[in-house]
Amino acid sequence: MVEKYSLEILNRPDLFYQLINNMTDLVFLTKVNPDKSLSYVVLNKPAKDLYGLTNESFGKPIEEVLPKNAYHIVKTKYEEAMEKKKPIKYEDMVTVSHLPQNSNNEVIYWESTITPVFNQDGECTHLLAIVRDLTEQREKESEIQRIKDRFELVWNSVADVMFTFDKKQNIVSVNKAFEKLLGWTAEELVKDKSISIIPEDGKEELRKIIERVKSGETVTTHEVKRITKNGEIIYFLGSFSPLYDQNGDWDGGVVAYKDITERKKYEDMLKELALHDPLTGLPNRTYFSQCLKLEMEKAKRTNLVLSVFVLDIDHFKEINDSYGHDIGDEVLKEFAMRVKRAIRKNDFLARIGGDEFVILIPELTEKTNVMEIADRIQQCLRDEWIIANEKIKITSSIGISFYSQFDLEEKTLFKNADLALYEAKKKGRNNYQIYNKQETSLL
Template sequence: MVEKYSLEILDRPDLFYQLINNMTDLVFLTKVNPDKSLSYVILNKPAKDLYGLTNESFGKPIQEVLPKNAYHIVRSKYEEAMENKKPIKYEDMVTVSHLPQSSNKEVIYWESTITPVFNQDGECTHLLAIVRNLTEQREKENEIQRIKDRLELVWNSVADAMFTFDKNQNIVSVNRSFEKLLGWTAEDLVKDKSIIFVPEGEKEDLSKIIERVKSGETVTNHEVKRITKSGEIIYFLGSFSPLYNQNGDWDGGVVAYKDITERKKYEDMLKQLALHDPLTGLPNRTYFSQSLKIEMDKAKCSKTLLSVFVLDIDHFKNINDTYGHDIGDEVLKEFVERVKSALRKNDIMARIGGDEFVILVPDLKEKTNVIEIAERIKQCLSSVWQVGITRFQITSSIGIAFYDYPFNLDDKVLFKYADLALYEVKVEGRNNYKIYEDIGTG
């Protein structure tokens, strides 16, 4: 039945032309003439419409009916098919005008399949060309490529360091800012699966963030530290976003790092200024009070001994009045350096006023330890001082109080007791130290 129907089609040219004219593909049947010239035998309607051909075009050499540029391409491909004696396929781009002398031109992309037809003597008598219009497909592909190019331009133009990773947490790509700020290339990181730019202490935090990203969460403004290829630490605000494949399944993530290293330095500087004395570099009263409360809690929990020293420079006002504040400032700085040399590593010295200082002495094994420290302070101050061309003999008065069992003092009372002991030293003539317990209970 099928064969009979097929034969009927061949016997009915009108039906045959109806079929090929309804095809969206272009059909060209070209005759190879004895002189090797080429002329069209059959063209379907889409093929005619492409170059504006008519029935009068049949039988003429194709160079007379085709645009010059199109003819050269067609001729070379037809010759290639005849020489190879088998079908060939190629793609081409053609610019056409719908109206003569029109500047409105259209670019059309074609995929052509040319099949040579041979007679019994092995001579090529005809060439069948089926041409498919790929313009819509190529335009979509070109648009996708344009979008990719734009995204790549943005990707490599942003100041933030960025990278992507796959669902196995392997690095896929990094942008230029990442390479510039951190020094690592994508090739470096693909080879090294340890995520070498993340410090060991931050890797657990990163794993927790990735688990959140896996669940579809976007994590923003997360402060992190990262290591450059040269070993420098950089502070970033990180934003972590999930990526999905075409099925909607989690497929990795993209990370953006905003460099906040300078901001961190500025914040640290502000903290330094807020909690430290700008002249001597010592902690100030606020820092000392915070540290004292912390150490008092530790001492109470561990049942250990703690002490506070309050000290000042004897007759410091006379130095300022006689020699000026510049010399006075130098004396203060020298005083700090000498006293610090007498302290233990964990002791904290702070400046709380003009020439007023406090010392926090934690983790004492016994009360006699403070006497050793006080004696060392007296000793380190005893040698003659030289500030510029001026020589001084500097002494200090020291009041000491203990925080020990039953640990029922607060920080203000403890400080008050040390200050009362200092007052007693001044009453008795200065240049000495006294423990609050030795002057009574109040």
């Protein structure tokens, strides 16, 4: 029944034409005449409409019914199919101006499949061409390409570093700012998965950020530091956003880094100024207080003795009055340098105001060690002082306190050293005294 019904359909020309005329593809059945000329024998309605052909076009040589440029293309492709003796497929672009539906777009893109038909003697008698309109598809592709080009222009024009990564956290693409600032190209990063821009101390932080991004969160204004190809550290303000695949599943992320290295340097400079004496460059009272608290906690844990020195320059006011404040400033700077050289590497020297200095002496195994340090300080000050061609004699009085019972407060420890300094001044200056609770003096 099925075969019979199929044969009946093939024997009904009216049904055949109805079928091909309802096709969106263009159908051209071309006869190869004995003189090798070509003429149309069957055209469906879309094929006729393309070039405005009518029933009178049948039987005429196609060069007489087709526009010249279209004819040359068709003839060349028909000859190619006949020569190869097998179907060929090709694309071309045709400009059509007479069709109403193309009044706003005269360019049509076609995909043509030409199949040669041979008789029993191996002669090509007909050529069947099925032509598909690819204009809409090509326009969509063109629009996608335009969007891609615009995106790439923006992507590579922004000053911020940007890159994408996949679900395995491998970098997939980077912009020009990334290559310029961090030094790595996308090709290098894709080829070598071992390359990392993450410092060791930043990996745990990044892991937490990625977990938040996986959950769909956008992490913004997060301060991070990254490593360049040359090994430099750059500080960034980072934003991390999730990316999804066509099924809506998490598929990686996009990252934007704003370079804040200069801002960080400026902030560090401000911190430096806030915690250091501008004249001598030494830590100031605030910085000293912070370090003293930390060292007192450490001393409690380690049971090692901590000592505080308070020292000043004897008769400094007279130096200022006699030589002027400029000379006085030079004396303070030289005093700081000499004392710094006399103390141990891990000792902490600070200027807390005027001619008053403090020294934090941590991790003492013996209290007598402070006497050696005090002696070295006194000795370094005995060397000749020549400031601005002026020969000046400089001495210092030193008060020393200990943090050994671990029950003193910071201000008490400092006050005890200050009381010992007072005792040193009472004893004629140019000496050191250790705080003694009973006598407020030293041994």
